[in-house]
Amino acid sequence: MVSGIVTAILLLAFLGGTYWLFGTRRAADFDRIARSPLEDTPPEERP
Numbered sequence: 001m002v003s004g005i006v007t008a009i010l011l012l013a014f015l016g017g018t019y020w021l022f023g024t025r026r027a028a029d030f031d032r033i034a035r036s037p038l039e040d041t042p043p044e045e046r047p
Contacts, residue, residue, distance in 0.1 A: 020026075
C-alpha cells in the first residue's frame with residue numbers, strides 16, 4: 001500500500017517536472033540557447 005502511494009507521488013513529480021521543463025513558456029529560452037553556437041558574439045557579451 002505504501003509503495004503504491006510512493007510510486008504515485010514519484011510519477012506525479014516526474015510528470016510535473018517534465019511539463020515544467022518542456023512547457024511552452026520555456027520555448028523561447030530553448031530557441032535562444034539553440035541559436036547561441038551560431039552567433040558571432042562571445043558568450044561574455046551575451047545578455
